[in-house]
Amino acid sequence: MQKRPLKKLFGALAIAVGLASSLAASAADPLKVGFVYIGPIGDHGWTYQHEQGRKALVEKMGDKITTSYVENVPEGADAERVIRNMAKDKYDLIFTTSFGYMNPTVKVAKQFPNVIFEHSTGYKQEKNLGTYLARTYEGRYVGGFLAAKMTKTKKVGYVASFPIPEVIRDINAIQLALNKYNPGTEMKVVWVNSWFDPGKEADAANALIDQGADVIFQHTDSPAPIQTAERRGVYAVGYASDMAHFGPKAVLTSIVNNWAPHYIATTQAVLDHTWKSQDFWGGLADGTVELPISDVVPANVKAEAEQIIADIKSGAFHPFTGPIKDQKGDVKIPAGSTATNADLASMNYYVEGLTATIPQ
Structure with missing residues (x-):
């Protein structure tokens, strides 16, 4: 039998050891x-x-x-x-x-x-x-409830980014709560066509307040609408993070994404x-959405809001439970039915109570 040269054997061993070391490092x-x-x-x-x-x-x-x-x-x-x-x-x-x-x-x-x-x-x-x-529509519904209870003018404003399903369903969730808890309350929407533009967001909030809105919502990323509401002496609902420190007298709650x-x-x-x-x-049930309610909200209203939150968490209540009609009066979600994720993901209509039109 032919013997392998010792030098070659050591070389092969070195390669094997090097490869093993490389694999270990990679792992x-x-x-x-x-x-x-x-x-x-x-x-x-x-x-x-x-x-x-x-x-x-x-x-x-x-x-x-x-x-x-x-x-x-x-x-x-x-x-x-x-x-x-x-x-x-x-x-x-x-x-x-x-x-x-x-x-x-x-x-x-x-x-x-x-x-x-x-x-x-x-x-x-x-x-x-x-x-x-x-x-976030779960938090928006609760925010809509708070707005319904806190508004004096029965006018609510919404600073919106882009007309995508996520934004539209959040607007609808607020309106559904307004319809239930303070019928006839009007929501006005201003589109800024940006996710983050503090100047435009502040201008939109001012325009809504000038039209009589005394609760301001936003689907934009800066605290400018909150700061505007604080300065103008109206209420606001924060978005994405807890924005209470930007408007301690204005913020009712914030829809916080965790x-x-x-x-x-x-x-x-x-x-x-x-x-x-x-x-x-x-959502609320697993902590992806959090809803810190401010002490600006009266204790009895806060308690009712917390019960709505508890019902959403337990599954006893879903904001998009039928019957729900669109602006034309056509039934979109029948009585006894709840919107599926597919329904929510493709939402491209406003519910009854909204008089604005969705930009194309």
């Missing part, structure tokens, strides 16, 4: 997690809350992961470029956090099948792309190799 490499943000992390609203979720993820996971983010990424071509660059940089998990990132995320996900993507507020999934959103539980659960699933694409809807 120990932290998971790379990326976040793409529509606004600045200091917006005190939508992006701020996603950033708080990322920080909570880092605190929970420690050296099992590394994270980074890109802020102020416009929807469209810029978003696609940023998402693709993250995928090229061998990120394992990428969260894209604005509705307008949907198509860019889908496109990049198809090009990088080994990367896992999660898109916030969208409705398109792939094998490696899941979606997630908050049932993304930390989803970010932690999703990342752990990726680490455990159990992640599957899904359409996640989180």
Whole structure:
């Protein structure tokens, strides 16, 4: 039998040891997690809350992961470029956090099948792309109840961003509560066509107050509408984060998005190799939506609001329970039925009581 030269044997052994060391190091490499943000992390609203979720993820996971983010990424071509660059940089998990990132995320996900993507507020999934959103309409309904109880003018204002289903269903949820608890209360909507523009948001809030609105809602990301309401002496409902400190005399409540539980659960699933694409809807029941009610609200009204919250959490009540009609009087959700996630995700009509039209 021919003997292997000792030098070659040592060489092969060195290669084997090196390969084993490389594999061990690879197995120990932290998971790379990326976040793409529509606004600045200091917006005190939508992006701020996603950033708080990322920080909570880092605190929970420690050296099992590394994270980074890109802020102020416009929807469209810029978003696609940023998402693709993250995928090229061998990120394992990428969260894209604005509705307008949907198509860019889908496109990049198809090009990088080994990367896992999660898109916030969208409705398109792939094998490696899941979606997630908050049932903010639950909080909006409670906010609508508070507005119905607190308004003196029977006029409520809404500073809106873009006419997408998420925004439309939140407007509808408020109107449903107004219809029930203070019939005839009118809601006026001003569209600013931006997620984050403090100047436009303040101008819209002022215009609504000038028209008689004494409770201001917003589906935009800066605290400008809250600050305007505080300055003008009317009430307001915050969005995305708890905005009470921006208007201590104005804020009735804030619809707070707590993304930390989803970010932690999703990342752990990726680490455990159990992640599957899904359409996640989180709400009051699981803590994705939180609703701190201010002491500006009288105790009896606060108690009633808390009972509505408890009923939503338990499943005893759903804000979109029929019969619900649109502006034309056509039944959209029959009596005894509750809107499905598909109904909510595609909502493109205003309910009875709203006199405005949806921009096309």
